[in-house]
Amino acid sequence: MALQLRQSLKLAQQLIMTPQLQQAIKLLQQSRLELLETIQQEMEINPLLEEQLQDEVEEGKAADEGEDKKVEEIIPEVTVKENAREDVDWDNYLSEYNTSGAEPSYEGKDTPSFENFISHKTNLHTHLLWQLHMNDFDDIQKEIGAHIIGNLNDHGYLKITPDEISQATGSPFEKIIETLKIIQNWDPVGVAARDTRECLLIQATFNGLGGTLVERILQDHMDKLENRRYDLIAKSLSVPLQDIITAASIITNFNPKPGLQYLDEDTVYVSPDIYVYKIGDDFEIVLNEDGLPKLRINRYYRRILSNDGSLKDDTRGYIQDKLNSAAWLIKSIHQRQRTIYRVTESIVKFQKAFFNEGVANLRPLVLRDVADDIEMHESTVSRVTTNKYVHTPQGIFELKFFFNSAINSIEGDPIASESVKTHIKKIIMSENIKKPYSDLEVAEILKKLNIKIARRTVAKYRETLGILSSVKRKNPY
Numbered sequence: 001m002a003l004q005l006r007q008s009l010k011l012a013q014q015l016i017m018t019p020q021l022q023q024a025i026k027l028l029q030q031s032r033l034e035l036l037e038t039i040q041q042e043m044e045i046n047p048l049l050e051e052q053l054q055d056e057v058e059e060g061k062a063a064d065e066g067e068d069k070k071v072e073e074i075i076p077e078v079t080v081k082e083n084a085r086e087d088v089d090w091d092n093y094l095s096e097y098n099t100s101g102a103e104p105s106y107e108g109k110d111t112p113s114f115e116n117f118i119s120h121k122t123n124l125h126t127h128l129l130w131q132l133h134m135n136d137f138d139d140i141q142k143e144i145g146a147h148i149i150g151n152l153n154d155h156g157y158l159k160i161t162p163d164e165i166s167q168a169t170g171s172p173f174e175k176i177i178e179t180l181k182i183i184q185n186w187d188p189v190g191v192a193a194r195d196t197r198e199c200l201l202i203q204a205t206f207n208g209l210g211g212t213l214v215e216r217i218l219q220d221h222m223d224k225l226e227n228r229r230y231d232l233i234a235k236s237l238s239v240p241l242q243d244i245i246t247a248a249s250i251i252t253n254f255n256p257k258p259g260l261q262y263l264d265e266d267t268v269y270v271s272p273d274i275y276v277y278k279i280g281d282d283f284e285i286v287l288n289e290d291g292l293p294k295l296r297i298n299r300y301y302r303r304i305l306s307n308d309g310s311l312k313d314d315t316r317g318y319i320q321d322k323l324n325s326a327a328w329l330i331k332s333i334h335q336r337q338r339t340i341y342r343v344t345e346s347i348v349k350f351q352k353a354f355f356n357e358g359v360a361n362l363r364p365l366v367l368r369d370v371a372d373d374i375e376m377h378e379s380t381v382s383r384v385t386t387n388k389y390v391h392t393p394q395g396i397f398e399l400k401f402f403f404n405s406a407i408n409s410i411e412g413d414p415i416a417s418e419s420v421k422t423h424i425k426k427i428i429m430s431e432n433i434k435k436p437y438s439d440l441e442v443a444e445i446l447k448k449l450n451i452k453i454a455r456r457t458v459a460k461y462r463e464t465l466g467i468l469s470s471v472k473r474k475n476p477y
Contacts, residue, residue, distance in 0.1 A: 024332040028339065028380070031387035032271050032288075035333070039293055048301045048319070048326045051293040124156060124191070124262035125149060131186050137179075143169050144179045148192055156191040156259025157199070188258035196256050197222050203254045213239065213247045225251065227471055272391040274344050276355065283348050283355060287337055295330050297323065339376070343384045346373045347402050354402070358394050360423065362416040364406035408452045415451055421461050423449060428467055436473040 027035060043049045128149045132142060147168055151160045162176045169176075183192045189206045193199035197218055204214050217225055221233045230248060234241045255261075275286045304311065305319055350369060353361035367378045374381075385399035406414035427445055431437050437445070439458040446453050467473075 023328060024335060025383065027332045027336050029383035029386050032273050032292075034387075035336075036291065036293075039295070039329075039333075042325075042329055043293075043295075046322050046326055046329075048298050048322045049295055049329070050298050052296045122262065124152065124154075124259045127262055128152075128183070128186065128191065132183075135182070140169075140171055140175060141179045144171055144176055145183060148180060148183055152192060152259060154259055154263055155257040156188065156193070158192045158194050161194075188255065188261060190255065190258045199256060199258065200251060200254050204251075209250070213237070213243060214250055217244070217247055218251065228474055270389050270396055272396055273340055273388045275391045276344065276348060276393070278355065278393050283352075285341060285344055285348065287341055295326070295333070297326055339380065339384055340388060342374045342376075343370060343381055343399065344390055346370045347390075347399065349373070351402050355392055355394065358422075360419050360426075362402070362404060362419045362422075364414050364416045365403050367403060407457075409450045410447065410452050411450055417461075420446070420451055420453060421465055423451065424458060424461055425465055425467070428462070428473075431473075433473065433475045436470040438470045 027038065030038060043051065129146070132145045132149065137145060144165060147165050148158060151158060151165075153159055158180075162173060162180065165171075165176050166173050180192060184190065184202050185206055190199040190202045193202055200218050201215060204210065204212075204218060209215060216237060217233060221236065224230075224233050224236075225248060228248075230241060230244045234244045237244070271291075272288055274288060277284045277286065301319055301323070305316070305323065311319070347365075347370060348355060350365050350373075351363060353363060367381045371378045371381045385403070388399045389396055390399055401418070404416035404418050407417055407420050409415050423446060424442060427437065427442055439462065440455045442458045442462075443453055443455045446458070462469075
């Protein structure tokens, strides 16, 4: 068969991701802090963008109406085809954002550098290095100590063996063991241990319990201690059961992970993107606009652009590009806020029982339900609910929290998985600690509550909640 060249016409649909659409999607899925950072970066590189101060909102609004119309004519209309209906108030955004006001003035002041305001939390590594330099160690011990400290994990356990330290430093094995034992008694006590048993034994010796029943239990009966089989320990050691219980209570006061108290991870504080307030029998939804800059186009450039023929073509082209970029940013932020509001409004409608009574009344919900309700695509709803938080009468939750898989009930509608977890937690919290419920018993109790769930599903949800098995929860004494 001979190869031939032909020309043919083909009609096909293709999704083109314009830069403007990419920016709108990027802003939609950003968290509140990421949005603030993006706005700050855009204000640094775009001279046409400026922040409108709160006291300037009402000043000079009527004076700029004529200029707003001229700028509105200069900005070309750009349409983005979406699967959702067009709900962006593009025609009126200038009247909302671009109001006149006094030009901000800055006075030079001598202020301390920002480095003077930075504080560093002491972590385990720096805390131990400080103790290393404060001890009367020779150069060999300092080198060994630095290798030991540098190979500790977040829990404070030594990740390498003394043999590996000996190979790395060229120091005698006896010297390494001697240095290691000294470091293990530093603050926090038990640091640089190689396993949990050694860590607890170090703390027992430090507290003067060496050679006692506590030490004997830790050395030979750790497995029985973990499962609370105090009767077997008492029988093996030939001591009264009450003595074993007393020794176990002492051991529970030790810290099996001494390094965690110096973990230098900062606490992440959540700033809700939206608030839901209960007023009477209804709910009011309020966007969190605190700290979010209200952007507008700079008055100076608006006046320049409105004067036809006074600019060179390249200058006008530059200002026009920056104007389009600024307008699209303002439009995308406006659209982002409106979309978050609409998604939250739909969630409140579907999960009204949760907002009234709590997590136990959460109902199954998938992205398609909300997408169909607000006439948007599922991917848009997914982006909106990512890293967005809502303040509700029941607490602060991520928007994704309200989407749950369904668990079949014996009679009636399905139940949300999060609601089932809440029921499991309540059942275990109300159990008798001398005879805790097994996973099968929990499944039977849930069956009486009209929840049909298998034992293995109970076990999976229990592990997700961080609840131990019934054997380890048992305290028969």
